[in-house]
Amino acid sequence: MTKEASLSIVEDVVNHKFLMIKHQRGINQGCLNFPGGKKEPDETMEECVIRETLEETGLKIENPIQVGYIEFPTKDFYVHVFKSTKFSGNIHEKADEVQLFWVDEDKIPYDKMREADKNFLPEIIAGNYVKRRFIYDDNFHVIDIIDL
Numbered sequence: 288m289t290k291e292a293s294l295s296i297v298e299d300v301v302n303h304k305f306l307m308i309k310h311q312r313g314i315n316q317g318c319l320n321f322p323g324g325k326k327e328p329d330e331t332m333e334e335c336v337i338r339e340t341l342e343e344t345g346l347k348i349e350n351p352i353q354v355g356y357i358e359f360p361t362k363d364f365y366v367h368v369f370k371s372t373k374f375s376g377n378i379h380e381k382a383d384e385v386q387l388f389w390v391d392e393d394k395i396p397y398d399k400m401r402e403a404d405k406n407f408l409p410e411i412i413a414g415n416y417v418k419r420r421f422i423y424d425d426n427f428h429v430i431d432i433i434d435l
Contacts, residue, residue, distance in 0.1 A: 293336035345379035
């Protein structure tokens with residue numbers, strides 16, 4: 288069964304910061320990224336990104352706009368990337384799952400991200416829509432990148 292997921296880029300446009308997470312467990316343990324997660328069978332991708340962002344951060348995003356679509360066919364994983372600039376609530380982290388932090392755009396720690404994230408996120412942050420396929424080997428190293 289195809290695994291679909293969302294990735295949520297939350298931008299505080301007043302303070303020019305992005306909300307990031309550090310994974311504390313699972314396949315991405317130790318990696319930095321943005322909130323997100325797997326789609327439930329009965330929800331839309333927009334509902335998924337809203338739910339996952341709320342669950343991981345405590346923030347309710349109100350205007351998720353799709354800004355990318357990323358495929359990882361060797362892992363059977365397909366990610367819809369959303370960006371939000373309007374949100375409410377207060378951040379709270381599930382310390383056993385993720386650590387949350389706000390970061391300035393020019394200080395996004397790409398060196399602590401997976402190879403694919405380092406490739407497509409700067410383009411999305413710059414305002415471009417990205418549609419790309421990443422082929423991973425068994426050790427999560429990118430061996431090919433294909434623009435779709």
